[in-house]
Amino acid sequence: MSVTAHDPNTSTTTSTSTTAPPRTRTRSRSWSRSRTLAEWRPEEPEFWERTGAAVARRNLFFSVLSEHIGFSVWSLWSVLVLFLGPEYHVDAAGKFILTAVPTAAGAALRLPYTTAVARFGGRNWTVASALLLLIPTVLTGVVLRPGVSYTTLLFLAVVAGVGGGNFASSMANINAFYPQRLKGWALGVNAGGGNLGVAVVQLVGLLILATAGAAHPRLLPLVYVPLIVLAALGAALRMDNFDAPEDRRHALRDVCREPHTWVMSVLYVGTFGSFIGFGFAFGQVLQVQFHQQFDTPVKAAYLTFLGPLLGSLVRPVGGRLADRWGGAAVTCWNFAAMALGAAVVLIASLRHSLPLFLTGFIALFVLSGIGNGSTYKMIPAIFQAKARAAVLTGADPAETERASQRRATALIGVAGAVGAFGGVLVNLAIRQSFLSVHNGNAAYVAFLACYSVCLALTWAVYLRRRGGPPRK
Template sequence: MTNAPSRSGRRVEHWDPDDEDFWERGAKYIARRNLIVSVLSEHVGFSVWSLWSVLVLFMSPRTGLGFTPGEKFLLVVVPTLVGAVLRLPYSHAVTRFGGRNWTVFSSAVLLVPTGCALYFVQRPGTPLWVFLLIGAAAGAGGGNFASSMTNISHFFPRRRQGWALGVNAGGGNLGVAVVQLLGLLVIATSGSGHPEYVVAVYLPLIVVVSVLAALSMDNIQAVRTAPGAQREAAANPHTWWISLLYVGTFGSFIGYGFAFGLVLQDEFGCTALRAASYTFLGPLLGSLFRPLGGRLADRLGGARVTCWTFLALAAGTGALLVASRSRSFPLFVTAFTALFVLSGIGNGSTYKMIPAVFAQQARRARAAGEPAASALDRARRLSGAVMGIAGALGALGGVAVDLAFRAAYDGPHGSGTPAFWGFLGYYAVCVGVTWAVYLRRPLNARPSVLAVAPVASAVAVPAPVSGEADRV
């Protein structure tokens, strides 16, 4: 077997990054090049997906787009929901069509909702249903996360996956902060009557990213998997435990990111300019801290970092309840920003748990006699499938957050307090699950928890280079 990547056109036929010699003989350069373009593509996808969290700040009777608070929250919920639903087929699509091919398509297709948004936001009197349809199409940008993460997870060795996935996801998550910062600049310089300026920026960026993906990315044979990986993953109980945790971390990040501006307007009566002045900061910090969460998980273990993160999220939510009751705007913004940072750390640590869990299951299967040659491929494709499932359910958590806010602020005297109590309860559940399933006893000493359906039980991979790489 060759110890260097072999390429045919834009397809890499042999790929084994866990082989240190293979990695140093050119694989790391291929992986990093694909990671850079993947980050750019996912960043633009997140920006288009979260575009409506900014556009709703421009909507007022003065612009001819005067929707109620409930209708604005609905405009935020619809893209979140569609993006969540698309994550499962997107994670599968990259294994069917190849990482490069799917990235080109999934980036270029964003021209449709962006072009439609540019046209209709300049048309006063446009009915709500038109914007809902455009927002639904913009949800395709949220699906890019699942295909991107599934693709990049195959490029890097397990010992580096926490960092690589953190960088990839963090760079994508930055799209939420960047589009909100762009909205702030437009409102500050041109007023709240020109939402088209925000949208127009992304049309050329989508074209550039699509071309870069076509010219610089690769399809690797390792990503091409047989059908059925998602069914196998669904039979593994860890798929659902980790998804529940990811609902708490990523659901918080994306739900808060989409709703923060509207929450400030409804909770404290902020103007569009004042709300936009704060909305970008939380998603920015949360995105920057996501790689740190992956790095900490590489060193300390994903479950340990995740558990402490949920405890801190619960404390931050308690601070929000105090701030809301006392009408303290500084405390409210500070606590909300802390929640973004913590959710970013939790995103990185929770995602790192996925390959670690399968690596530990693989060692058990290998000890039972499974050949190592086929084990690596199965472990990777199951990890990729779980990333798609967890990513989809995590984004649905964002839908739940936004619906909770919509219900809480419905009516002339609405308050976020009921929603905050609900979030606090969920974080408490996540603390309990993390401790009971992953921390109470060593994972590799719990065969009953590791038991999976027969079709998925034969996962086996070579022993990791570093014991830290597989620590849950």
């Protein structure tokens, strides 16, 4: 067994035997500027122990770094709206639109970002997608100031959506690096580390509000410019591409014909859609619904980061639980808990109880993080089960495994895109509720109904009939 590395700068190909000391070989390859892993067999225990695990961990680290910064850029406007005082002439409804617009743009970009990994290579696209983050950060740092038009603010918010695409390409790339038994953990770590970008940008925003003051919003995006350059450089020097001769052009089309694709997309609306929607809207909700307690942006910012922080940290836990107990079972119970959390938020809103409201919302953040990890474990399990069934009928094991990998990667992109649109729905539902009845109660009822539907769907499709595809 071997890992073949191709250096396009020299047009040479070298083969490294897995019987050689793995650390020495991995380290020597890592300093190569550009290489492709022509062979990758993570399901083979000997290959994984000698060579695969070290390479996968290295790629996972730099993938998380780039995705983390992407999430921070995507979430910029969840913080920047707190800086927009009366001199910007933007009301609460307008601010909810400014947080919904980058969510929608990021969701739309997730499909092309997913296919870009197969087309350009995971390392190459990680570098390119990281450098694209310079566009919204530099533009916002230059343009954002009192007197700027609302149309310009909308444009800046749309451009920040490029940060949302990074998640899909990063998850599609890391999915191919890890064996089935570790996918829940690996995808959970990758996604959780990325999701932490939401909390971190809010902490950075809080620091700027508490020190420089609300008059200096442009400092926030400019902080990320050198970090983006460092992330792109790290990916260029330390990540790997895959040599993928198999045809992946039709994988996206194939999974769109797969009924499980749309079931999983709905479930991901309930988990990730909640996480990113709440992450963008939470600060505004506190200021509007509890305006007496949060009469300044700094007071709201002190609490805004807490939910995304906890939700991100527990995401690998959701993956680990799914690895052990099955993705469907963990997801089903998680939606039951999320419905209970939404009920707590509704009761707290009716009683005007800030402590209970915070408890319910923080619980929703945590549970959405667990659900993010468990649902992503379900995706590769669906096609793994289909591959096993095909092998029993005489199909070629190697080909079915490759087809399973391609379709799982494509489904990650589709579910990620549709799920991110759930964040748009969260912001629009809260905005409409406040416009119509001057509180968020109608939106909280909608969230409760959504989680109940997701609970029923998970049970009906994946648990009611024993042995359904993605129970593991």
